[in-house]
Amino acid sequence: MFRFLWLRKEQWLFQYFLSITNRYSVLEICLLVLIAFSVIARVAYLHLMEFKGDELHFLSQAYLNARSFGSIRSLNSSLPLPHPPLLVFVLALPVFFTVDPIIVTGWIVLLNIVGIWLLFEFLSEFFSRYVAILGTALFATAPWAVILSRKIWNPDIAFPFAIAFYFLFFIAIKDGKCWKVVIASVALAIACQSHLSFLMLLPTVVIYLLLVRPPIAFRTYGVCLIVVTSLLLPYVIDVVSHHSGGTQDFFASVVHSFSMPNASEFFSQLDWAVAASSGTHFDFLLGQQGFETFVSSNHLGFCLAILRFVVLFMYVCLIFQVAVLLKGLFKVGSRSLGMQQCILLFFFIHFCIVILAYSLVHVPPFAHYYVVLYPIFPLVFALTWDQLYRKYDWNPVRFMMHVISLGIVVVNTVFILSFFSFIGRAPEAIFGDYGRPYVLDRTQWEQQIQLFVRQHKWESR
Secondary structure, eight states: OHHHHHHHHHHHHHHHHHHHHHHSOHHHHHHHHHHHHHHHHHHHTGGGOBOSHHHHHHHHHHHHHHTSTTOOOOOOOSSSSOOOSHHHHHTHHHHHHOOOHHHHHHHHHHHHHHHHHHHHHHHHHHSOHHHHHHHHHHHHHOHHHHHTTSSSSTHHHHHHHHHHHHHHHHHHHHHOOHHHHHHHHHHHHHHHTSOGGGGGHHHHHHHHHHHHOOSOOHHHHHHHHHHHHHHHHHHHHHHHHHOHHHHHHHHHHHHHHOOOOOHHHHHHHHHHHHHTTSSOOTHHHHHHHHHHHHHHHTTOHHHHHHHHHHHHHHHHHHHHHHHHHHHHHHHHOGGGOOHHHHHHHHHHHHHHHHHHHHHHTTOOOOGGGGGGGTTHHHHHHHHHHHHHHHHOOOHHHHHHHHHHHHHHHHHHHHHHHHHHHHHHHOGGGOOSTTOSBGGGGHHHHHHHHHHHHHHTGGGGO
8 A cells, every 4th residue: 555655646746747847948947946046045054144233233123122012123224314114023023932043034034035936926927937937047046136135134124025016016007906006005115114225116106107107096096195104104203203313414414425426436336236136246245355265266267257247248138128118118108018118117217216316325335235126137137038039039049048048047056155155164264244154153142142132021021
Protein backbone atom coordinates (compact mmCIF):
# COMPACT_ATOMS: atom_id res chain seq x y z
CA MET A 1 0.00 0.00 0.00
CA PHE A 2 2.84 2.39 0.87
CA ARG A 3 4.36 1.64 -2.52
CA PHE A 4 1.04 2.47 -4.16
CA LEU A 5 0.77 5.78 -2.32
CA TRP A 6 4.36 6.66 -3.23
CA LEU A 7 3.70 5.89 -6.90
CA ARG A 8 0.60 8.07 -6.81
CA LYS A 9 2.63 10.87 -5.20
CA GLU A 10 5.31 10.52 -7.86
CA GLN A 11 2.64 10.58 -10.57
CA TRP A 12 1.06 13.72 -9.07
CA LEU A 13 4.44 15.47 -8.91
CA PHE A 14 5.16 14.50 -12.49
CA GLN A 15 1.77 15.79 -13.67
CA TYR A 16 2.32 19.04 -11.77
CA PHE A 17 5.78 19.50 -13.30
CA LEU A 18 4.35 18.70 -16.74
CA SER A 19 1.62 21.33 -16.30
CA ILE A 20 4.28 23.95 -15.45
CA THR A 21 6.40 23.07 -18.49
CA ASN A 22 3.32 23.26 -20.71
CA ARG A 23 2.30 26.63 -19.29
CA TYR A 24 5.69 28.35 -19.18
CA SER A 25 8.62 28.43 -21.56
CA VAL A 26 12.10 27.31 -20.50
CA LEU A 27 13.17 30.95 -20.14
CA GLU A 28 10.19 31.79 -17.95
CA ILE A 29 10.83 28.76 -15.73
CA CYS A 30 14.48 29.80 -15.32
CA LEU A 31 13.42 33.34 -14.40
CA LEU A 32 10.92 32.02 -11.86
CA VAL A 33 13.65 29.87 -10.33
CA LEU A 34 15.92 32.91 -10.06
CA ILE A 35 13.10 34.87 -8.41
CA ALA A 36 12.95 32.04 -5.87
CA PHE A 37 16.72 32.40 -5.35
CA SER A 38 16.24 36.12 -4.68
CA VAL A 39 13.72 35.23 -1.98
CA ILE A 40 16.21 32.79 -0.47
CA ALA A 41 18.94 35.46 -0.57
CA ARG A 42 16.72 37.82 1.41
CA VAL A 43 16.06 35.20 4.09
CA ALA A 44 19.25 33.14 4.29
CA TYR A 45 21.63 35.91 5.35
CA LEU A 46 19.55 37.74 7.93
CA HIS A 47 22.31 37.36 10.53
CA LEU A 48 24.47 39.55 8.26
CA MET A 49 21.92 42.37 8.10
CA GLU A 50 22.72 45.99 8.84
CA PHE A 51 21.98 47.01 12.41
CA LYS A 52 23.04 50.39 13.74
CA GLY A 53 21.61 53.26 15.74
CA ASP A 54 18.74 53.93 13.34
CA GLU A 55 17.58 50.33 13.43
CA LEU A 56 17.74 50.28 17.24
CA HIS A 57 15.74 53.51 17.37
CA PHE A 58 13.00 52.19 15.09
CA LEU A 59 12.85 48.87 16.96
CA SER A 60 12.52 50.65 20.31
CA GLN A 61 9.77 52.93 19.00
CA ALA A 62 7.94 49.91 17.60
CA TYR A 63 8.21 48.22 21.02
CA LEU A 64 6.63 51.25 22.72
CA ASN A 65 3.90 51.42 20.11
CA ALA A 66 3.09 47.71 20.42
CA ARG A 67 2.24 48.25 24.10
CA SER A 68 0.19 51.40 23.63
CA PHE A 69 -1.21 50.76 20.19
CA GLY A 70 -2.51 53.78 18.32
CA SER A 71 -0.16 56.42 19.69
CA ILE A 72 2.21 58.21 17.34
CA ARG A 73 5.86 57.63 18.17
CA SER A 74 8.75 59.83 17.20
CA LEU A 75 10.56 58.46 14.14
CA ASN A 76 13.64 60.57 13.60
CA SER A 77 14.59 61.52 10.06
CA SER A 78 17.44 63.46 8.49
CA LEU A 79 15.03 66.41 8.21
CA PRO A 80 13.52 68.52 11.02
CA LEU A 81 10.24 66.63 10.42
CA PRO A 82 9.72 63.11 11.80
CA HIS A 83 8.91 60.23 9.49
CA PRO A 84 5.27 59.16 9.16
CA PRO A 85 4.41 56.38 11.61
CA LEU A 86 3.59 53.42 9.34
CA LEU A 87 6.76 51.52 10.27
CA VAL A 88 5.93 51.23 13.97
CA PHE A 89 2.41 50.02 13.20
CA VAL A 90 3.74 47.44 10.74
CA LEU A 91 6.23 46.18 13.33
CA ALA A 92 3.65 46.13 16.15
CA LEU A 93 2.69 42.49 15.48
CA PRO A 94 6.14 40.85 15.66
CA VAL A 95 7.46 43.22 18.34
CA PHE A 96 4.49 42.42 20.57
CA PHE A 97 5.85 38.87 20.85
CA THR A 98 9.61 39.36 20.48
CA VAL A 99 12.24 42.07 20.16
CA ASP A 100 14.75 39.78 18.44
CA PRO A 101 16.04 41.93 15.54
CA ILE A 102 16.44 38.90 13.25
CA ILE A 103 12.82 37.82 13.69
CA VAL A 104 11.54 41.39 13.31
CA THR A 105 13.64 41.81 10.15
CA GLY A 106 12.25 38.49 8.91
CA TRP A 107 8.78 40.05 9.14
CA ILE A 108 9.97 42.92 6.93
CA VAL A 109 11.45 40.41 4.47
CA LEU A 110 8.11 38.59 4.40
CA LEU A 111 6.32 41.83 3.53
CA ASN A 112 8.75 42.41 0.67
CA ILE A 113 8.22 38.88 -0.61
CA VAL A 114 4.51 39.66 -0.68
CA GLY A 115 5.45 42.85 -2.54
CA ILE A 116 7.29 40.80 -5.18
CA TRP A 117 4.22 38.62 -5.61
CA LEU A 118 1.99 41.73 -5.90
CA LEU A 119 4.36 43.16 -8.51
CA PHE A 120 4.01 39.97 -10.56
CA GLU A 121 0.21 40.09 -10.24
CA PHE A 122 0.14 43.80 -11.11
CA LEU A 123 2.23 43.34 -14.25
CA SER A 124 0.29 40.20 -15.21
CA GLU A 125 -2.97 42.11 -14.95
CA PHE A 126 -1.99 44.97 -17.25
CA PHE A 127 0.91 43.67 -19.35
CA SER A 128 1.93 40.42 -21.01
CA ARG A 129 3.08 37.39 -19.03
CA TYR A 130 6.59 37.82 -20.43
CA VAL A 131 6.75 41.42 -19.15
CA ALA A 132 5.39 40.27 -15.78
CA ILE A 133 7.97 37.52 -15.31
CA LEU A 134 10.96 39.44 -16.68
CA GLY A 135 10.06 42.67 -14.86
CA THR A 136 9.54 40.83 -11.59
CA ALA A 137 12.80 38.91 -12.02
CA LEU A 138 14.77 42.09 -12.76
CA PHE A 139 13.36 43.78 -9.68
CA ALA A 140 13.49 40.80 -7.31
CA THR A 141 17.14 40.05 -8.08
CA ALA A 142 18.36 43.66 -8.29
CA PRO A 143 21.11 43.89 -5.65
CA TRP A 144 19.96 47.22 -4.23
CA ALA A 145 16.34 46.01 -4.08
CA VAL A 146 17.54 43.04 -2.02
CA ILE A 147 19.59 45.25 0.31
CA LEU A 148 16.68 47.65 0.80
CA SER A 149 14.26 44.93 1.86
CA ARG A 150 15.97 43.35 4.86
CA LYS A 151 16.50 45.67 7.77
CA ILE A 152 14.47 47.59 10.35
CA TRP A 153 14.15 50.81 8.41
CA ASN A 154 11.17 52.60 6.90
CA PRO A 155 12.39 52.54 3.26
CA ASP A 156 12.48 48.75 3.58
CA ILE A 157 8.73 48.47 4.21
CA ALA A 158 7.69 51.05 1.60
CA PHE A 159 7.65 48.98 -1.59
CA PRO A 160 4.96 46.42 -0.62
CA PHE A 161 2.52 49.17 0.31
CA ALA A 162 3.38 51.22 -2.79
CA ILE A 163 2.85 48.32 -5.20
CA ALA A 164 -0.40 47.45 -3.41
CA PHE A 165 -1.55 51.03 -4.03
CA TYR A 166 -0.54 50.92 -7.71
CA PHE A 167 -2.42 47.66 -8.20
CA LEU A 168 -5.59 48.88 -6.48
CA PHE A 169 -5.40 52.33 -8.08
CA PHE A 170 -5.25 51.13 -11.66
CA ILE A 171 -7.90 48.48 -11.11
CA ALA A 172 -10.10 51.29 -9.77
CA ILE A 173 -9.26 53.50 -12.76
CA LYS A 174 -10.05 50.62 -15.11
CA ASP A 175 -13.41 49.74 -13.54
CA GLY A 176 -14.43 53.17 -12.27
CA LYS A 177 -16.48 51.69 -9.39
CA CYS A 178 -16.81 53.93 -6.37
CA TRP A 179 -15.89 51.35 -3.73
CA LYS A 180 -12.74 50.35 -5.61
CA VAL A 181 -11.65 53.97 -5.89
CA VAL A 182 -12.22 54.46 -2.15
CA ILE A 183 -10.15 51.37 -1.33
CA ALA A 184 -7.38 52.71 -3.58
CA SER A 185 -7.50 56.02 -1.68
CA VAL A 186 -7.03 54.11 1.59
CA ALA A 187 -4.01 52.35 0.07
CA LEU A 188 -2.66 55.74 -1.06
CA ALA A 189 -2.90 57.21 2.43
CA ILE A 190 -1.15 54.17 3.91
CA ALA A 191 1.62 54.12 1.28
CA CYS A 192 2.27 57.83 1.79
CA GLN A 193 3.06 57.17 5.46
CA SER A 194 5.81 54.63 4.81
CA HIS A 195 8.51 57.27 4.22
CA LEU A 196 8.63 61.03 3.77
CA SER A 197 9.56 60.63 0.09
CA PHE A 198 6.30 58.76 -0.59
CA LEU A 199 4.30 61.88 0.20
CA MET A 200 5.19 62.82 -3.38
CA LEU A 201 2.62 60.26 -4.49
CA LEU A 202 -0.04 62.85 -3.62
CA PRO A 203 0.89 65.42 -6.32
CA THR A 204 1.53 62.56 -8.76
CA VAL A 205 -2.01 61.25 -8.32
CA VAL A 206 -3.54 64.73 -8.59
CA ILE A 207 -1.65 65.62 -11.79
CA TYR A 208 -2.40 62.22 -13.32
CA LEU A 209 -6.15 62.50 -12.61
CA LEU A 210 -6.25 66.03 -14.03
CA LEU A 211 -4.58 64.84 -17.25
CA VAL A 212 -6.42 61.57 -17.79
CA ARG A 213 -9.77 62.45 -16.20
CA PRO A 214 -11.05 58.88 -15.81
CA PRO A 215 -14.82 58.30 -15.70
CA ILE A 216 -15.16 58.65 -11.93
CA ALA A 217 -18.08 60.49 -10.32
CA PHE A 218 -17.28 63.83 -8.70
CA ARG A 219 -18.78 62.73 -5.37
CA THR A 220 -16.36 59.77 -5.38
CA TYR A 221 -13.46 62.21 -5.48
CA GLY A 222 -14.98 63.98 -2.49
CA VAL A 223 -15.24 60.75 -0.53
CA CYS A 224 -11.63 59.87 -1.42
CA LEU A 225 -10.43 63.30 -0.32
CA ILE A 226 -12.12 62.84 3.05
CA VAL A 227 -10.66 59.33 3.42
CA VAL A 228 -7.08 60.38 2.57
CA THR A 229 -7.28 63.48 4.77
CA SER A 230 -8.68 61.51 7.70
CA LEU A 231 -5.92 58.89 7.50
CA LEU A 232 -3.15 61.49 7.17
CA LEU A 233 -4.60 63.80 9.83
CA PRO A 234 -3.09 62.07 12.91
CA TYR A 235 0.40 62.46 11.47
CA VAL A 236 -0.25 66.09 10.50
CA ILE A 237 -1.65 66.89 13.97
CA ASP A 238 1.36 65.25 15.63
CA VAL A 239 3.77 67.25 13.47
CA VAL A 240 1.97 70.53 14.14
CA SER A 241 1.47 69.96 17.88
CA HIS A 242 4.80 68.35 18.82
CA HIS A 243 7.14 69.43 16.06
CA SER A 244 5.99 72.95 15.24
CA GLY A 245 9.54 74.22 15.54
CA GLY A 246 10.71 71.40 13.31
CA THR A 247 7.99 72.23 10.80
CA GLN A 248 9.14 75.84 10.63
CA ASP A 249 12.76 74.70 10.38
CA PHE A 250 11.80 72.27 7.63
CA PHE A 251 10.10 74.86 5.45
CA ALA A 252 12.86 77.36 6.21
CA SER A 253 15.51 74.84 5.14
CA VAL A 254 13.55 74.00 1.98
CA VAL A 255 13.23 77.68 1.06
CA HIS A 256 16.88 78.29 1.92
CA SER A 257 18.16 75.31 -0.09
CA PHE A 258 15.78 75.85 -3.01
CA SER A 259 17.82 76.80 -6.08
CA MET A 260 18.46 75.61 -9.60
CA PRO A 261 20.69 72.51 -9.55
CA ASN A 262 23.87 72.38 -11.54
CA ALA A 263 24.28 69.80 -14.28
CA SER A 264 26.50 67.44 -12.28
CA GLU A 265 24.04 67.37 -9.39
CA PHE A 266 21.11 66.70 -11.70
CA PHE A 267 22.88 63.84 -13.47
CA SER A 268 23.92 62.43 -10.10
CA GLN A 269 20.25 62.22 -9.16
CA LEU A 270 19.50 60.44 -12.44
CA ASP A 271 22.43 58.09 -11.93
CA TRP A 272 21.36 57.03 -8.46
CA ALA A 273 17.71 56.76 -9.50
CA VAL A 274 18.52 53.90 -11.87
CA ALA A 275 21.35 52.51 -9.69
CA ALA A 276 18.81 51.79 -6.94
CA SER A 277 17.12 49.37 -9.37
CA SER A 278 20.39 47.64 -10.27
CA GLY A 279 23.70 46.81 -8.60
CA THR A 280 26.00 49.74 -9.27
CA HIS A 281 27.44 52.09 -6.61
CA PHE A 282 28.00 49.31 -4.08
CA ASP A 283 31.20 51.14 -3.17
CA PHE A 284 28.85 53.30 -1.09
CA LEU A 285 28.18 50.27 1.12
CA LEU A 286 31.70 48.85 1.24
CA GLY A 287 33.91 51.90 0.69
CA GLN A 288 36.17 52.14 -2.32
CA GLN A 289 38.88 49.92 -0.85
CA GLY A 290 36.41 47.31 0.36
CA PHE A 291 34.56 47.33 -2.95
CA GLU A 292 37.76 46.76 -4.92
CA THR A 293 38.60 43.85 -2.63
CA PHE A 294 35.10 42.45 -3.06
CA VAL A 295 35.22 42.62 -6.87
CA SER A 296 38.74 41.21 -7.17
CA SER A 297 38.35 38.41 -4.62
CA ASN A 298 35.11 37.20 -6.24
CA HIS A 299 36.25 37.79 -9.86
CA LEU A 300 33.23 40.00 -10.53
CA GLY A 301 34.75 42.33 -13.12
CA PHE A 302 32.55 40.89 -15.87
CA CYS A 303 29.45 41.04 -13.65
CA LEU A 304 30.18 44.68 -12.87
CA ALA A 305 30.43 45.47 -16.58
CA ILE A 306 27.05 43.79 -17.16
CA LEU A 307 25.47 45.78 -14.33
CA ARG A 308 26.74 49.02 -15.84
CA PHE A 309 25.34 47.97 -19.21
CA VAL A 310 21.96 47.33 -17.55
CA VAL A 311 21.96 50.83 -16.05
CA LEU A 312 22.66 52.36 -19.46
CA PHE A 313 20.06 50.21 -21.20
CA MET A 314 17.41 51.03 -18.57
CA TYR A 315 17.80 54.71 -19.37
CA VAL A 316 17.62 53.98 -23.10
CA CYS A 317 14.39 52.07 -22.41
CA LEU A 318 13.02 54.95 -20.34
CA ILE A 319 13.74 57.48 -23.09
CA PHE A 320 12.24 55.16 -25.71
CA GLN A 321 9.04 54.61 -23.73
CA VAL A 322 8.71 58.34 -23.03
CA ALA A 323 9.04 59.04 -26.78
CA VAL A 324 6.38 56.43 -27.62
CA LEU A 325 4.09 57.81 -24.93
CA LEU A 326 4.49 61.42 -26.10
CA LYS A 327 3.72 60.31 -29.64
CA GLY A 328 0.52 58.69 -28.40
CA LEU A 329 -0.40 61.77 -26.37
CA PHE A 330 -0.07 64.05 -29.38
CA LYS A 331 -1.94 61.60 -31.58
CA VAL A 332 -4.94 60.57 -29.45
CA GLY A 333 -4.74 62.75 -26.33
CA SER A 334 -4.39 61.77 -22.67
CA ARG A 335 -8.03 60.68 -22.32
CA SER A 336 -7.80 58.07 -25.08
CA LEU A 337 -4.68 56.26 -23.91
CA GLY A 338 -4.74 52.53 -23.35
CA MET A 339 -4.28 51.08 -19.88
CA GLN A 340 -0.58 50.33 -20.38
CA GLN A 341 0.07 53.86 -21.58
CA CYS A 342 -1.87 55.25 -18.60
CA ILE A 343 0.34 53.29 -16.20
CA LEU A 344 3.48 54.52 -17.94
CA LEU A 345 2.17 58.10 -17.86
CA PHE A 346 1.60 57.83 -14.12
CA PHE A 347 5.09 56.51 -13.49
CA PHE A 348 6.72 59.12 -15.74
CA ILE A 349 4.89 61.93 -13.91
CA HIS A 350 6.04 60.44 -10.64
CA PHE A 351 9.62 60.10 -11.86
CA CYS A 352 9.72 63.75 -12.97
CA ILE A 353 8.27 65.01 -9.68
CA VAL A 354 10.75 63.02 -7.58
CA ILE A 355 13.85 63.94 -9.60
CA LEU A 356 12.80 67.60 -9.87
CA ALA A 357 12.05 67.88 -6.14
CA TYR A 358 15.30 66.18 -5.14
CA SER A 359 17.31 68.36 -7.51
CA LEU A 360 15.72 71.65 -6.48
CA VAL A 361 16.22 71.11 -2.74
CA HIS A 362 19.60 69.38 -3.22
CA VAL A 363 18.74 66.04 -1.61
CA PRO A 364 21.93 63.97 -1.28
CA PRO A 365 21.80 61.00 -3.68
CA PHE A 366 21.42 57.87 -1.54
CA ALA A 367 19.89 54.64 -2.82
CA HIS A 368 17.11 54.46 -0.21
CA TYR A 369 15.69 57.78 -1.40
CA TYR A 370 14.84 56.13 -4.72
CA VAL A 371 12.76 53.26 -3.39
CA VAL A 372 9.94 55.67 -4.17
CA LEU A 373 10.66 55.05 -7.88
CA TYR A 374 10.24 51.26 -7.72
CA PRO A 375 9.38 49.51 -10.07
CA ILE A 376 9.73 52.01 -12.94
CA PHE A 377 13.06 50.86 -14.40
CA PRO A 378 12.46 47.07 -14.32
CA LEU A 379 9.09 47.73 -15.97
CA VAL A 380 10.40 49.87 -18.84
CA PHE A 381 13.24 47.39 -19.41
CA ALA A 382 10.90 44.41 -19.57
CA LEU A 383 8.35 46.26 -21.71
CA THR A 384 10.94 47.42 -24.23
CA TRP A 385 12.51 43.96 -24.33
CA ASP A 386 9.09 42.42 -25.00
CA GLN A 387 8.40 44.89 -27.81
CA LEU A 388 11.76 44.13 -29.42
CA TYR A 389 11.10 40.40 -29.06
CA ARG A 390 7.76 40.71 -30.86
CA LYS A 391 9.26 42.86 -33.60
CA TYR A 392 12.08 40.48 -34.55
CA ASP A 393 10.61 37.07 -35.30
CA TRP A 394 13.92 35.59 -36.52
CA ASN A 395 14.66 32.71 -34.14
CA PRO A 396 18.41 33.35 -33.68
CA VAL A 397 17.68 36.95 -32.61
CA ARG A 398 15.00 35.81 -30.18
CA PHE A 399 17.32 33.16 -28.79
CA MET A 400 20.03 35.77 -28.17
CA MET A 401 17.50 38.02 -26.45
CA HIS A 402 16.54 35.14 -24.18
CA VAL A 403 20.19 34.49 -23.35
CA ILE A 404 20.87 38.18 -22.60
CA SER A 405 17.79 38.69 -20.40
CA LEU A 406 18.46 35.47 -18.50
CA GLY A 407 22.14 36.40 -18.19
CA ILE A 408 21.29 39.77 -16.63
CA VAL A 409 19.12 38.15 -13.97
CA VAL A 410 21.81 35.52 -13.32
CA VAL A 411 24.43 38.28 -12.91
CA ASN A 412 22.16 40.07 -10.42
CA THR A 413 21.79 36.85 -8.44
CA VAL A 414 25.50 36.01 -8.48
CA PHE A 415 26.42 39.56 -7.47
CA ILE A 416 24.17 39.76 -4.43
CA LEU A 417 24.99 36.23 -3.24
CA SER A 418 28.69 37.05 -3.60
CA PHE A 419 28.15 40.24 -1.61
CA PHE A 420 26.62 38.40 1.34
CA SER A 421 29.31 35.74 1.18
CA PHE A 422 31.99 38.45 1.19
CA ILE A 423 30.69 40.40 4.18
CA GLY A 424 30.26 37.11 6.03
CA ARG A 425 33.85 36.00 5.59
CA ALA A 426 35.60 39.42 5.50
CA PRO A 427 33.62 41.93 7.59
CA GLU A 428 36.86 43.80 8.31
CA ALA A 429 36.87 44.87 4.65
CA ILE A 430 33.70 46.94 5.11
CA PHE A 431 34.67 50.62 5.11
CA GLY A 432 31.40 52.09 3.82
CA ASP A 433 27.86 52.72 4.99
CA TYR A 434 26.93 49.05 5.53
CA GLY A 435 28.76 48.88 8.84
CA ARG A 436 29.43 45.79 10.92
CA PRO A 437 27.00 42.90 10.30
CA TYR A 438 24.58 42.31 13.16
CA VAL A 439 25.94 38.87 14.06
CA LEU A 440 29.34 40.30 15.04
CA ASP A 441 27.89 42.55 17.76
CA ARG A 442 24.79 40.53 18.53
CA THR A 443 25.50 40.21 22.27
CA GLN A 444 26.01 43.95 22.73
CA TRP A 445 22.87 44.80 20.76
CA GLU A 446 20.79 42.28 22.69
CA GLN A 447 22.00 43.79 25.97
CA GLN A 448 20.98 47.29 24.83
CA ILE A 449 17.58 46.05 23.68
CA GLN A 450 16.89 44.16 26.90
CA LEU A 451 17.96 47.20 28.94
CA PHE A 452 15.50 49.35 27.00
CA VAL A 453 12.72 46.78 27.53
CA ARG A 454 13.32 46.69 31.29
CA GLN A 455 13.31 50.49 31.47
CA HIS A 456 9.95 50.75 29.66
CA LYS A 457 7.95 47.89 31.17
CA TRP A 458 5.47 50.45 32.45
CA GLU A 459 4.29 50.99 28.86
CA SER A 460 2.63 47.58 28.89
CA ARG A 461 0.47 48.39 31.92
